[in-house]
Amino acid sequence: MKVGLVGFSGSGKSTLFQWLTGVEPDPSKIQQGQTGMAHVPDDRLAKMIVKFKPKKSKYAEVAFLDTPGLLLSERKDNPRRLSILREANGLIIVLDGFSATNLAEQLTKFREELVFADLEIIMNRIERLHSQMKKTKPQKEREQDEAESATLKRIQAGLEAGQTTAQLGLKPDEEKLIRSFQLLTLKPEMVFINRGDGNFSEPPPADLQAMSKHIVSAPVRLERELMELDEETRTAFMADLGLKGFSRDQVIRDLFYGMGRNVFFTVGEDECRSWAIDQGMTAVEGAGVIHTDLSKGFIRAEVMGYDDFLKAGYEEKTCKASGTFRLESKDYVVKDGDIMHIRASV
Numbered sequence: 001m002k003v004g005l006v007g008f009s010g011s012g013k014s015t016l017f018q019w020l021t022g023v024e025p026d027p028s029k030i031q032q033g034q035t036g037m038a039h040v041p042d043d044r045l046a047k048m049i050v051k052f053k054p055k056k057s058k059y060a061e062v063a064f065l066d067t068p069g070l071l072l073s074e075r076k077d078n079p080r081r082l083s084i085l086r087e088a089n090g091l092i093i094v095l096d097g098f099s100a101t102n103l104a105e106q107l108t109k110f111r112e113e114l115v116f117a118d119l120e121i122i123m124n125r126i127e128r129l130h131s132q133m134k135k136t137k138p139q140k141e142r143e144q145d146e147a148e149s150a151t152l153k154r155i156q157a158g159l160e161a162g163q164t165t166a167q168l169g170l171k172p173d174e175e176k177l178i179r180s181f182q183l184l185t186l187k188p189e190m191v192f193i194n195r196g197d198g199n200f201s202e203p204p205p206a207d208l209q210a211m212s213k214h215i216v217s218a219p220v221r222l223e224r225e226l227m228e229l230d231e232e233t234r235t236a237f238m239a240d241l242g243l244k245g246f247s248r249d250q251v252i253r254d255l256f257y258g259m260g261r262n263v264f265f266t267v268g269e270d271e272c273r274s275w276a277i278d279q280g281m282t283a284v285e286g287a288g289v290i291h292t293d294l295s296k297g298f299i300r301a302e303v304m305g306y307d308d309f310l311k312a313g314y315e316e317k318t319c320k321a322s323g324t325f326r327l328e329s330k331d332y333v334v335k336d337g338d339i340m341h342i343r344a345s346v
């Protein structure tokens, strides 16, 4: 999964990117977008690593993409700036919450840019389709073109009326027709408020909350600066500011889960790992994340819920004795925190 950090110029995307991934943004790479990875912190995995003392351990990761900021003064160019996001699986709209107060307005304006970029693609495609449709073609291809054109026109009308493509409730066959356009307004979206030194404890304003269910905020530059101080100075500063702790780990988790992801664990003395999957994925799909052979040869998944495993002192035999060790089939929907072992014939 790759998540794009997007926003107007100067909203703090590169500052956020550096804070999340530890990768220094390279200005010469920004036009193509720069990718960095972040581990998804997990207390549960940390505790199991202490218990199992494995030779190897690895946390699930999420990739973030830093992107060039949009400019209202050069609106015509924004679709091009946004084009590198077409490959992203989700968008985090970064709002300037340190020098500006109009957060809902910033979000409205930014969403207009996304709509504008999608409309450009859709209208170009409709135009090309229509000139194609004038030529004689086999009946089947003709029908396909007509179906695509109808779907595109429906999306165009929706976007022009202020809806996102995601809100239109496209049917699976309609989604398939337009998948290759990778519309920005079809991608999962979250809002990140980059807070300043003085207002980091403010909740998101009500008008912004009405516009998004997935809002995360943190004082990014402040926390970065504090991390660079020695511990004594830092503690004093933090007490002064009324800052109780650093929020980076929680922010990464909020962004990861907000983007519709989950983890499951594999544990043992050799290796302890968390694996990222989409919410709603089945056991056989989870097996495929570990290795395609495990999904091909899938027999059963041995599963324990994390809380049951914890209660059992992380002992599989105690789970077996108390009946919380389960054998699940292919279509079992994996829950966040499941400990899984895949039985497969490979």
Ligand SMILES: Nc1nc2c(ncn2[C@@H]2O[C@H](COP(=O)(O)OP(=O)(O)OP(=O)(O)O)[C@@H](O)[C@H]2O)c(=O)[nH]1
Pocket (backbone or CB within 6 Å): 007, 008, 009, 010, 011, 012, 013, 014, 015, 016, 067, 068, 069, 070, 098, 194, 195, 196, 197, 219, 220, 221, 222
């Ligand atoms: N006061 C304050 N300034 C910040 C904060 N975050 C970023 N800035 C400043 O805002 C400016 C822009 O930050 P960037 O992270 O480069 O913003 P950007 O969104 O990547 O900008 P573009 O790449 O031009 O789109 C820099 O001068 C930062 O130091 C913050 O939390 N507080």
Ligand SMILES: [Mg+2]
Pocket (backbone or CB within 6 Å): 013, 014, 015, 067, 068, 069
């Ligand atoms: Mg930047």
